[in-house]
Amino acid sequence: SELYHAQIHLYKHIYNFVSSMALKSAVELGIADAIHNHGKPMTLPELASSLKLHPSKVNILYRFLRLLTHNGFFAKTTVKSNGEEEETAYVLTPSSKLLVSGKSTCLSSVVKGALHPISLDLWGVSKKWFHEDKEQTLFECATGENYWDFLNKDSDYLSIFQDAMAADSRLFKLAIQENKHVFEGLESLVDVAGGTGGVAKLIHEAFPHIKCTVFDQPQVVGNLTGNENLNFVSGDMFKSVPSADAVLLKWVLHDWNDELSLKILKKSKEAISHKGKDGKVIIIDISIDDNSDDHGLTELQLEYDVVMLTMFLGKERTKKEWEKLIYDAGFSRYKITPICGFKSLIEVYP
Numbered sequence: 001s002e003l004y005h006a007q008i009h010l011y012k013h014i015y016n017f018v019s020s021m022a023l024k025s026a027v028e029l030g031i032a033d034a035i036h037n038h039g040k041p042m043t044l045p046e047l048a049s050s051l052k053l054h055p056s057k058v059n060i061l062y063r064f065l066r067l068l069t070h071n072g073f074f075a076k077t078t079v080k081s082n083g084e085e086e087e088t089a090y091v092l093t094p095s096s097k098l099l100v101s102g103k104s105t106c107l108s109s110v111v112k113g114a115l116h117p118i119s120l121d122l123w124g125v126s127k128k129w130f131h132e133d134k135e136q137t138l139f140e141c142a143t144g145e146n147y148w149d150f151l152n153k154d155s156d157y158l159s160i161f162q163d164a165m166a167a168d169s170r171l172f173k174l175a176i177q178e179n180k181h182v183f184e185g186l187e188s189l190v191d192v193a194g195g196t197g198g199v200a201k202l203i204h205e206a207f208p209h210i211k212c213t214v215f216d217q218p219q220v221v222g223n224l225t226g227n228e229n230l231n232f233v234s235g236d237m238f239k240s241v242p243s244a245d246a247v248l249l250k251w252v253l254h255d256w257n258d259e260l261s262l263k264i265l266k267k268s269k270e271a272i273s274h275k276g277k278d279g280k281v282i283i284i285d286i287s288i289d290d291n292s293d294d295h296g297l298t299e300l301q302l303e304y305d306v307v308m309l310t311m312f313l314g315k316e317r318t319k320k321e322w323e324k325l326i327y328d329a330g331f332s333r334y335k336i337t338p339i340c341g342f343k344s345l346i347e348v349y350p
């Protein structure tokens with residue numbers, strides 16, 4: 001009946017966190033690594049002893065594996081142990097292959113970071129946040145601190161965050177390889193708010209002839225030196241952006257509201273104006289497709305939007321919102337290419 005379906009829907013959303021926490025436990029225990037290193041399907045006793053669990057914990061491990069297997073992180077098969085009866089064994093799936101450490105596709109640091117207590121505690125004050133009169137993030141409401149200031153004070157959490165950003169950048173490298181046409185023909189590129197140059201280095205490796213400039217605030221790049229084709233320039237992206245054939249804005253505009261994003265886009269347009277029609281701005285951010293029939297993908301994109309809102313007052317934009325922002329900034333056309341599963345690469349032309 002409708003009442004029963006509504007109850008299942010409601011309870012599922014109450015306990016969604018259990019699946020997140022089971023995933024976090026799997027990463028902390030190193031289950032994916034243990035199965036990967038075992039080199040073949042792994043039985044529960046083999047896994048438990050490899051993880052050095054106390055015998056009393058074997059059945060607990062089984063219950064976690066049952067949920068994680070149901071959620072598609074592991075798969076069951078059977079093995080013939082010492083020649084006779086068949087025994088259940090576990091293998092990795094594409095999702096848990098993203099948890100094998102040391103691989104360029106490893107996203108374990110994002111699991112640890114996004115589900116770290118510091119990333120979750122802010123939700124304790126959401127009622128207060130909704131009822132206060134000042135514009136601040138849920139994080140600031142909970143801690144009294146700006147997220148970025150806090151991050152730069154807590155070295156453990158900062159290194160987890162940096163590992164997570166680095167993990168995402170490594171996957172961006174695969175996206176660059178799949179979209180070489182976007183960068184071919186460029187002689188110069190400026191990575192606006194490019195931080196310490198992680199992404200610029202990836203582009204430089206893939207396209208050594210492109211002169212890459214990392215542009216960020218003085219306190220970020222002030223004392224960084226580059227080489228002949230990778231240099232660091234400090235400044236204020238709201239005032240002016242160094243000119244180049246292309247301006248890269250990766251995960252920048254989702255941290256800013258429309259008014260400030262418009263400013264950044266207009267400065268970026270000035271920066272590529274010497275190139276006329278051949279100049280371009282490359283935006284890497286989520287583009288929420290309003291008429292997508294992929295409910296799970298849209299759910300992830302909307303969850304990401306709320307995460308950006310609660311931590312940075314940032315936002316993820318829909319396709320229509322991108323179009324309005326791009327045209328308001330004076331650009332004439334754009335092209336959206338899906339990358340990395342749930343993000344998009346948006347090429348914007350004057």
Ligand SMILES: OCc1ccc2c(c1)OC[C@]1(O)c3cc4c(cc3O[C@H]21)OCO4
Nearest residue numbers: 110113114116119160161164251307311
């Ligand atoms: O725009 C940049 C940006 C991009 C992604 C993420 C950001 C910020 O913060 C929220 C987030 O969920 C998060 C929080 C974290 C973390 C990783 C992590 O991934 C997510 O490590 C420590 O805390």
